[in-house]
Amino acid sequence: MDNMKQQSVGRWISLLHRYGNVYMNEQLKEYNLGAGQYQFLAVLYDNEGLSQDEIAQQLKMDKGTAARAIAKLEKEGYVERKTFSVDKRIKKLYLTDKAHAFKSTLTSILSGWSSITTKDLSSEEHAFAMKLLNKMSINAENYLDNMK
């Protein structure tokens, strides 16, 4: 019975993550973006004006990773970093016109992958899957956050 069955969870998560990245890289290539940037852009679409730290926290990513992802987004002309005199440490992030124009494209790309992976799930199954993944993420977060 100890034939590594619980391995499966991690295996599927790993596969979905890796294949998702391959898909995103392919789709984003023509926009000079990669799988490492779109999540930051997605957060900004909902919350323009956040700082790098705030975005990193929302995504539960390392702030160094955020720094580099956002540098790339800036270099490619999707975001601008503005420092205000109130607190010169903070760089607030704003979307450019290019980013706004790109929003619907990103939305389609993301729902494309979502449709692919949940192709044969009923809408109840789909909703339930989301709920469970959400729970699992929260559990993972809580566990690791409590470690620190």
Place this chain on the structure above:
Amino acid sequence: MDNMKQQSVGRWISLLHRYGNVYMNEQLKEYNLGAGQYQFLAVLYDNEGLSQDEIAQQLKMDKGTAARAIAKLEKEGYVERKTFSVDKRIKKLYLTDKAHAFKSTLTSILSGWSSITTKDLSSEEHAFAMKLLNKMSINAENYLDNMK
């Protein structure tokens, strides 16, 4: 309504993958292994004697990644690569005593993470989550495999 909601799926998968790696790295550190190797070991526990290519295919990983992961497992004394005269290209993989002794430890570590992430799921929910993740993985595989 287009507030990037379908983003969530990818976000949770990404988070579970990243946090899972952090957990695995931490747990495996004292065994001189990292998150990049244990999956290969797990496959071998069920199927000793596979070639690198066969393992890579089972895990849907790049053969280059497999080559490096297995080189590390060999270096740390968990596997041996043997070439037979039948086909000198193929390196069949065998577990060492050290690897066999490590099996139950890996099993506990893996079920540890599983318990953490599915902490508050009922066993029905847990089973259902597995089923859905499995379906999603298969869909992802089919999609990308058909691309090539």
Place this chain on the structure above:
DNA sequence: AACATTCTGTTGTGTATGCAACTAATATTA
């Protein structure tokens, strides 16, 4: 006010990974 602490961001380093080019070995085919 002076010093310590905390906070935001940057950067170096190491690992995990995919892709592509390459080598050596085997298989196919003209």
Place this chain on the structure above:
DNA sequence: TAATATTAGTTGCATACACAACAGAATGTT
């Protein structure tokens, strides 16, 4: 059988990421 194609594995290169050390700015403490 010689020429060509396929296969298994290796390695260079690029990206995504975590962690840790660091710098400058802001806050708190005494």
